[in-house]
Amino acid sequence: MVSRIYKIVLFLAFAVSIIFLLVGGYYTSSETVPYPGKVVSGDKTLTDGAAIKRGEAVWQKYGLMDLGSIWGHGTVRGPDFSAQSLHMMGQEMRNYYAAELYKMPYAQLDQGSRAAIDTRVISEIKENRYDGGGDVLTLAPAQAYAYQKIKEYYQNVFSGGSKQENILPDTVKSSDERNDLADFFFWTGWAAGTNRPGLDYTYTTNWPRDPSVGNDLPAESVLWTYVSLLAMLVALGVVVYIIHAYGFWGGGKQNPDVAVAIANAPITSSQRMTGMFFLVAIALFLVQTLVGGLMSHYTVNPLSFYGMDFIANLLPYNLVKSWHLQLAVFWIAVSWIGASLYLSPLLTGKEPKHQGLLVSVLFIAILIVAAGSLLGEAAGIKGLLNGDLWYWFGHQGWEFLELGRLWQILLFLGLVIWLFIVYRVVKGIFQKGKERGDLPHMYFYSAIAIVGFYAFTFLVRRDIHITMADYWRWWMVHIWVESIFEFFAVAIIALITVSLGLAGKEGALKVVYLSATLAFISGILGTGHHLFWFGDPAFWVGVGGVFSTLEPIPLITLVARAWREQNHLEKVGVKFPYKWPMRFIIASSLWNFLGAGAFGFILTTPVANYYEHGTYLTTNHGHTALFGVYGMLAIALILIAYRGIVKPEFWDDRPIKLSFIALNAGFLIMSFGTLFLAGLVQLGYTTSAAGGVWYARSPEFFNSPAFQLLGSFRIIPDTLIIVFGVLPLLYFMVTTIMRRKEATIKEEEPIFKTS
Known part of the structure; x- marks a missing residue:
């Protein structure tokens, strides 16, 4: 049992951070870029707000956020259309x-x-001619001329295609849709170049950098970068002091016999069924890495695949990218769901009636949602869904939230059912008079948070402003991952290390409270660094810059301690059955420090983010943080659960060891040898005197010898990851799925029987 003060601090960290973020969102909603009722030049009406919103819908319908980006959010391989x-x-x-x-x-x-012309052009671009009273945007004659040229350009690109930009012919099917799309792109460019009323920076706080139109680093970014660095050092010092002063890593006895007992324990029908979850998760992992390899091939060989160009027509870049992201979410989620369903009966010692049936139904539902959403995305991108069907069954158009609205609803219902199934097993721990802040409780609270925060994705709607839709999207992409997932990760890792006899309960529980507190403070308010340049008010530059990611510190320390204890147990002759699963947990923590911590930190200060936003440095951070942290943890959870499901005589560490080495080596090479270096090269294009973001995202960069070399080298880490990393895991799962233990524990019968 922990002190009441830990619970109060944790609650306040969560509540105050959420309230502050909501207040910031309310203020943001009143400061968004206006959709003008009319856009005119002289006495001629060029377009209107309805056309701009229709163009925004076209951008979503065809998954163009996975073919390029707007205001820096979206795919890096392709133009930033704004x-x-x-x-x-x-x-x-x-x-x-x-x-x-x-x-x-x-x-x-x-x-x-x-x-003289340069000065006049910059002055006209910067002057805000939007009349809020009449809801009319007036363009200067030169701007009106540029507007027509931009419409012609996008008509040609999205009808005839652009090989260098991975855009197939007829990517956008009708001329009317292409016209509306061009209006939308022009509007995003206007907002990025025009100053906010009464201020000396644009609606996007001077992003993207482009000296030719007067966009450069805003002064506020420099100030808040200094404040951010100071805040990080002070906060880090405080955390280190708290850890040592209050003994967060001390104490606790180890008992490896518990791990042996769990590995050899009989299983229930629901636990046996989770083996199918794990098989599907690894199969989805394989497909995700295969389409990722295809996408990396398209990066340096656009719209081609070793002479078989029909593959690019069948699987265009934006579809492959959509699948790559969605499959990552799916296989990690399936593995976490399966692991929690396996662990729950171990916490209470038995499972309730009909648990096996409910788990089987959930498994079928997951298969339907996964298959339906992936096929729907393909149909939407290819223009096969008419009317509003693209929105409900196809592609919603947002990165990491590609699946159609119906599939999103079904996925949420599946998460609710999962939570209910878990609660049926563990509800006994919430009986009146019992402590409600122990490790199993924290684990279940984190599961509630996963389901609850996914609900915020329903606030990403077509009928609201694009800036506000993106604001709510980050509640899923950032808060869900960097706060709630972090909470779940540290809770389940602590639960596992204690359950396997590697750490004492009191120390592990204190670490969970500290880690969750840090994750809520830094992760929730740190969402602001995603809102710097997407049409949000400039105050997010300060808020997002100051709150950086500190949560990896206690997590890596906890697991490092468990690693030392495990090595000690092995040295004294104790056979530990979870050696390689624990190695994956350790790898997850190390990648947390490197991918989420180091690679994330170098991007979050306002000055750094201004220049790197929309480059491969962000891609590097995304890969090492998402797979490095949560992918490695997902594999660890699969193997920990599967170790107790498979008959001991058929367990084989060799393919797992090979997979561990290949996955980590492959990701190290991919990160340091390709993505990080590509980002540094791209940064040179962004910061060059005559360059800018447009240049760093142009064919000139993608066709440069340096990028082509790095992109071609990518085949080495991809091969390591797919052939020697994922395939051995899948082989192990396929060859042992029929060698699971029989479900000898009946419903409501104790798993661990005492004599």
Whole structure:
């Protein structure tokens, strides 16, 4: 039992952080970029807000966030359409004035004439001509000329295709849809270049960087970067002091006999069924890595696959990217669900009636949602779903939230059912008069949080402003992952290390409270660093910059301690049955420190984020944080549960050891040898004197010798990961799935019988 003060601090950390984020969201909703009722130039109406919103829907319908990005959010391999539109606006306005004033192309003008035009163009782009009272946006004649040129460009690109940008012909099916899409892209470019009323920075806080249109680092970013670094050092010092002053890592006895007993224990019908969850999870993992390999091939060989171009037509880049992300969420979620269903009866010593049947029904439901959503995304991207069907059954259009709305609802219902099934088993721990803040309780609270926070995805709606939709999306992508997943991870790791006799309960429980508190403070408020440049108010630059990720510190320390204790047990001759599963937990913690911690921290300060936003440095952080942390943990949970399900004589550490080495080696090479280096090279394009984001996301960068070399080298880590990492795991699962223990423990019968 822990002190009441731990519970109060944890509750306050969660509640205050959520309230602050909600207040910030309310303020954001009043400061969004306006959708003008009309866009005019002179007495001519060019477009209107309805067309812009229709274009936004087209962008979602065809999964174009997985083919490029808007205001930096989306796929890195491809154009940032807002940066591209803004840069084209500046270039076409220069052409307009060169022809009007000098009757010759801009490139042929002398330096003085070009400088005069440059000044005029930047001034016109920066001037905000939106009249809120009349809801009318007035464009200067040169802007109106650029608007028409931009519409022509996107009509051609999305009808005829653009191989260098991985855009197939007829990616957007109708001319009307392409017109609306161009209006939407122009509007995002206008917002990125035009100053907010009365301020000296744009609606997107001067992102993307593009000196040709007057966009450069805002002064606020420098100030808040200094404050962020100072806050990080002070907070780190406080955490280190608390850990040592209050003995968070001390005490606790080890009892390896418990681990042996769990590995050899008889199982229930529901526990036996979880083996199928794990087989499906690893199969989905294989498919995810295969489409990831195909996507990396498209990166340096757009719209081609070793001469078999029909593959690119069948599986275009945006579909492959959508599947790659969704499959990552699916296989990790399936593994966590299966592991929790296996562990729950061990916590209470028995399972209730009909538990096996309910677990089987949940398994079938998961298969239906996974298959249906993946097929629906393909149908939506290929334009096979008419009317609103694309939204309900196809592709919602948001990165990490690609699945259609119906599948999203069914997935949420599946999570609710999972929570109910787990609660049926563990409800005894909540009996009146019992302690409700112990390790099993924290584990169940984290499961509640996973389900509860996924519900916020339903606030990502078509009818609200794109900035607010993105705000709510980050409640799932960031808070769900970097706070709630972190809470679940540290709770279940603590529960496992204690259950396997590797750590004392009191010390582990204190670590859970400390880790969860840090995760809530830094993770929830740290969401602000995703809101720097997406049309949100500039105050997020301060909030998001200051709160950085500290949660990996206690997690890695806890598991390092467990590792030392396990090694000690092995040295004195104790045979430990969970050696390689625990290695995966240790790897998860190390990747947490490197991927989520180090690679995340170098991106979160406002100055760094301004320049790297939308580059491969973000991709590197995403890969090492999502798979490195939660993928490794998912494999660990699978193996810990599966160790107790498979008959002991058929357990084989060799394929697991090979997989462990290959996955970690492959990811190290992928991270340091390709993604990180590609991000550094790309950063040079963003920061170059005449460059900017448009240049760093252009074919000039993707066709550069350095990027082509790094992209081609990617086949080495991909091969390690797929052939020597995933396939041995799948082989092990397939060859042992029929060698599971029989379910000899009947419903409501004790698992561990005392004589």
